[in-house]
Amino acid sequence: MLALPAAVFACLLFLVPVMILLSEAFRMDGSWSLQGYVDFFAKPLNRTVFLRTLKLGVLVAGTAAIIGYAAAFCIVNLPARTRGGVFGLVVLPLMISPVARTYAWIVILGRTGIVNNAIVGLGLSDTPVRLLFTETAVFLGLLQLFLPLMIISLVSAMENIPRDAIPAARVLGASWVQVFFRIILPLTKEGLVVGGTLVFTGALTAYITPAILGGSKVLMLETLLYQRVNVANDFVSASVIAMILIVMSFSANLVLKRLASART
Amino acid sequence: MKTVAFAALLGCGLASAAHAEKTLTISVYAFAQDEYKQALYDPFEEICDCTLVVETGNSVERMAKIEANAAQPVIDMAVLSTQDALSLADKGLIAPLDPADLSSYDKLYPAAQDPIGNHMAVGYTFYASSIVYRTDLVDIDSWGDLLGQDVAGRVALPNITGTQGPLTLMMLDKAAGGTGTDLSDTISTIGEHADDVVTFYSRSSELVQLMNQQEVIAAPVGRFAWSRFKDSHLPLAWADLAEGQAGGMNVMVMTKDNGHEDLALQFMDYWLSTEVQTRIAQAMIDSPANKEVTVSDAVAENLTYGADVINALNIMPARSVIDNREAWVEQWNTQVIR
Numbered sequence A: 001m002l003a004l005p006a007a008v009f010a011c012l013l014f015l016v017p018v019m020i021l022l023s024e025a026f027r028m029d030g031s032w033s034l035q036g037y038v039d040f041f042a043k044p045l046n047r048t049v050f051l052r053t054l055k056l057g058v059l060v061a062g063t064a065a066i067i068g069y070a071a072a073f074c075i076v077n078l079p080a081r082t083r084g085g086v087f088g089l090v091v092l093p094l095m096i097s098p099v100a101r102t103y104a105w106i107v108i109l110g111r112t113g114i115v116n117n118a119i120v121g122l123g124l125s126d127t128p129v130r131l132l133f134t135e136t137a138v139f140l141g142l143l144q145l146f147l148p149l150m151i152i153s154l155v156s157a158m159e160n161i162p163r164d165a166i167p168a169a170r171v172l173g174a175s176w177v178q179v180f181f182r183i184i185l186p187l188t189k190e191g192l193v194v195g196g197t198l199v200f201t202g203a204l205t206a207y208i209t210p211a212i213l214g215g216s217k218v219l220m221l222e223t224l225l226y227q228r229v230n231v232a233n234d235f236v237s238a239s240v241i242a243m244i245l246i247v248m249s250f251s252a253n254l255v256l257k258r259l260a261s262a263r264t
Numbered sequence B: 001m002k003t004v005a006f007a008a009l010l011g012c013g014l015a016s017a018a019h020a021e022k023t024l025t026i027s028v029y030a031f032a033q034d035e036y037k038q039a040l041y042d043p044f045e046e047i048c049d050c051t052l053v054v055e056t057g058n059s060v061e062r063m064a065k066i067e068a069n070a071a072q073p074v075i076d077m078a079v080l081s082t083q084d085a086l087s088l089a090d091k092g093l094i095a096p097l098d099p100a101d102l103s104s105y106d107k108l109y110p111a112a113q114d115p116i117g118n119h120m121a122v123g124y125t126f127y128a129s130s131i132v133y134r135t136d137l138v139d140i141d142s143w144g145d146l147l148g149q150d151v152a153g154r155v156a157l158p159n160i161t162g163t164q165g166p167l168t169l170m171m172l173d174k175a176a177g178g179t180g181t182d183l184s185d186t187i188s189t190i191g192e193h194a195d196d197v198v199t200f201y202s203r204s205s206e207l208v209q210l211m212n213q214q215e216v217i218a219a220p221v222g223r224f225a226w227s228r229f230k231d232s233h234l235p236l237a238w239a240d241l242a243e244g245q246a247g248g249m250n251v252m253v254m255t256k257d258n259g260h261e262d263l264a265l266q267f268m269d270y271w272l273s274t275e276v277q278t279r280i281a282q283a284m285i286d287s288p289a290n291k292e293v294t295v296s297d298a299v300a301e302n303l304t305y306g307a308d309v310i311n312a313l314n315i316m317p318a319r320s321v322i323d324n325r326e327a328w329v330e331q332w333n334t335q336v337i338r
Helices: A003-026 A035-042 A044-076 A080-095 A098-109 A114-121 A135-158 A165-171 A176-187 A189-205 A208-213 A221-230 A235-262 B002-021 B033-048 B059-068 B082-090 B143-147 B164-175 B184-192 B204-212 B223-230 B261-272 B274-282 B307-311 B318-337
Strands: B023-028 B051-056 B077-081 B122-134 B155-158 B197-201 B218-222 B236-238 B246-255
Touching (some): A003 A035, A044 A080, A044 A135, A044 A221, A044 B318, A080 A135, A098 A208, A165 A176, A176 A189, A189 A235, A221 A235, A221 B059, B033 B051, B059 B077, B059 B082, B077 B082, B077 B261, B082 B246, B122 B204, B122 B223, B143 B155, B143 B164, B155 B164, B164 B184, B164 B318, B204 B218, B218 B223, B223 B236
Parallel strands (some): B023 B077, B155 B197, B155 B218
Antiparallel strands (some): B122 B236
């Protein structure tokens, strides 16, 4: 009964505007065309930005998965009394504005920040190393921004692993590597797909963090999109970039689902 | 009873219709709107007995709106950079201004009277641009010092897509012995030094934190932003450069066939008057284009103020920016941003 109004609401306020916007990506001089995509990928800067965005998205999602599994495993094995508190600490950053969290990295990674103080203090370099406005800075900022989403997804998946499965495998002589690949990973693949998609998509579409920590020296697709709209008033290129981001996000979800199903 | 109610209703309708006739829609930068309301908008509404509708946004958004509504203008008057005003003039979207309609016209500095030609715009504020630098760490005497070894790895430059970008390129070209018109060699030189540049910033507000964190020790800055730097705990100075200061101007334009031409001209004239330009200068919102404005030394310190300063500014011709911007951005993206 309520499905129809919800569908109409979603169509009118979400689907139709998105389709209108994205149709711009297939129009050139009033007719349907793929020329916008040809023009976009013909420019070396755009290709560099596309590959950089893909690379950082994969790196952030991959690293978040590694750290996420370790963190989730520790959290689900904590006593029930402390588990809630630690889980709350994981969720806490999500309640803080991404702008504030990103600006904190400027202080941490600056010439006089704690990282550079440690590098110089330990004698690893005579002078502070430039960390801001580099791919490393953007990677760290994005990882810190989206890691909680991966941990939350994996914790809820790991809570469904039968409590005796891992001790039983260990008793039967399985190494920790075998336990991970033959028990934990297969039983948490749904959580990994959800977490991986959220983190990868978030890293692709984040604007504030790449803009502040990367600036124009580390352009990503989202910051390039902003430039095309707000500097050049070029809605065709902006629509092309939006379409590429959507395709990348859906592709990531499909690839992760395929990988997950291939293991069973 | 019904007749009385109908008459009252009709009266209200006529009154609101009359009031609606006296509405002026202006399109301005989003910056300092509370101060502008106090210094300009509210006093003007009292004088004109009209309603001022203020629309704000960045230049691209505001220009797009003017262009999209060219047949039936929804904006009557706008303030823009000289190059954006010239771009609208080229598209036939703005109307010429008759100096006879502006009583303050003769009080303006000559550069502000007809900045883009054919009386299509009139300047209302100037801004100088120089280099802000750390006096305890480096000496900056020339625009060319921005690419020197003393500041390598600790200098920030404006992105070419912003207002400060082309101005900095022009001055770097002049420092290298050029005329400041062909910027391709300068862009190539910056490309060779790209790794020495901390970042290519879009807004001077980004620089305040970078300088306070000692990440950046020298960068080109507009005079309108100087007040944010001069109160820093660090020894920062406004450089006195061999090639002089770069400069720019913002202008007022009136859209074509908007139907509110008289009111728009009245508003522009009021804004350019000595009274309002003084009020705006004293509030340190914008530097005056009216040469009769006088302010204290303390206020002048924060402005682009006085005939000596304004007449010596290196102002880039708007036509040069329009004709070359696309090629500059393309070369910049290929050689500098990479």
